[in-house]
Amino acid sequence: MEEVHLGLPGPWAEDYREKADHYTSKIGGVPDWPAGDIDIKPEALLCSLCGTKLCLVAQVYAPVAKLNIEERTIYVLVCPTPKCGPNPQSWKVLRVQKCHNGRQTDGGDDELSQSNGPSSTSTSFTEEHNEKNESPETNDDDFDLDALAEALEQAATLASNSKKQNKSKRANTLAKHPVSKEKASDPSIPVLPCFYIYYDKEQYRNKGTVGSSSNELALVKEITDTANDEEEKWEGEKYEYDKALGADRTFLKFKKRLDAYPQQCFRYSYGGKPLSAATKLQDAGTCRLCGCPRQYELQLMSPLSYFLHEAGDGSSSYAPTSWTWLTLIIYTCSKSCCLSSCGWGIAEEEILIQEDEVP
Numbered sequence: 001m002e003e004v005h006l007g008l009p010g011p012w013a014e015d016y017r018e019k020a021d022h023y024t025s026k027i028g029g030v031p032d033w034p035a036g037d038i039d040i041k042p043e044a045l046l047c048s049l050c051g052t053k054l055c056l057v058a059q060v061y062a063p064v065a066k067l068n069i070e071e072r073t074i075y076v077l078v079c080p081t082p083k084c085g086p087n088p089q090s091w092k093v094l095r096v097q098k099c100h101n102g103r104q105t106d107g108g109d110d111e112l113s114q115s116n117g118p119s120s121t122s123t124s125f126t127e128e129h130n131e132k133n134e135s136p137e138t139n140d141d142d143f144d145l146d147a148l149a150e151a152l153e154q155a156a157t158l159a160s161n162s163k164k165q166n167k168s169k170r171a172n173t174l175a176k177h178p179v180s181k182e183k184a185s186d187p188s189i190p191v192l193p194c195f196y197i198y199y200d201k202e203q204y205r206n207k208g209t210v211g212s213s214s215n216e217l218a219l220v221k222e223i224t225d226t227a228n229d230e231e232e233k234w235e236g237e238k239y240e241y242d243k244a245l246g247a248d249r250t251f252l253k254f255k256k257r258l259d260a261y262p263q264q265c266f267r268y269s270y271g272g273k274p275l276s277a278a279t280k281l282q283d284a285g286t287c288r289l290c291g292c293p294r295q296y297e298l299q300l301m302s303p304l305s306y307f308l309h310e311a312g313d314g315s316s317s318y319a320p321t322s323w324t325w326l327t328l329i330i331y332t333c334s335k336s337c338c339l340s341s342c343g344w345g346i347a348e349e350e351i352l353i354q355e356d357e358v359p
Helices: 140-158 214-229 235-260 303-310
Strands: 005-012 055-061 072-078 091-099 195-201 266-268 294-301 325-333 343-355
Touching (some): 055 294, 072 325, 294 303
Antiparallel strands (some): 005 195, 091 343, 266 294, 294 325
């Protein structure tokens, strides 16, 4: 089973508009674009429905070791207007990466897999950090872990001055240090409340399959018995019972994995499988740049909405009141292609929204 790394809530930003860098993984705030020559077209940051400036929902530093891509960040943005928020077309996912040569476009025959996350199960926000990229030569998997660990360390340094929470029910209380930080220069950018992310590797509680607890098995049995009692009804109606049974099993698996880590804001497993809340999973299509199939990379989870609501103290310009989704699943190019031979490349990726299924 592939490794899954969970993005969990760390310290709150002292100011929701404070600047960090593209190695930082966080929720909300302003996008931290890489420094240097990066050409982001203005229309890429506007809602395709109403033309309003998009706000950042999540920024995830995501290097890919097997493709030799170290500078790579995923940005998830949404339109802040309530009328657009629930519409899938109001969401955008931008993949920004630095390309040194044509290797990313050509791809390779190796299986694309990445263990994204620290080697330990948690990350300290107060430890001293070493100079970036000074580790000795390692194999692909070691490099992969180190790359993201360094990103987490960078985020920890930038996030050491955490914000007091008057309304938050989270148990993550971290020490604060008085550090003055630069703010984003454009005050017109809409912002969500901002907090930083640390990672924890998902641990499976038992050897059985997800959804095998006694209560869940009892529920499945009850659904099955109901379907069996109706076997004499016509085939079309029996099909509906079978369909409902499959949907309930899928949702039970989703709920159990969510309940095991109720604070998870996103799940990361490059090239893995999404945790679906619905039986029907839409086709993610192919990359718009190179035509290669897209693959699963990460998904946002509903606790993210809860934490943003809890931080609604009026200091942000947008509150996600119109969000009703269970999960947002993000697919990216399986080759992580880049059109730029040397420099920064930008690609729009696919996001699929799963709402609560109503019978």
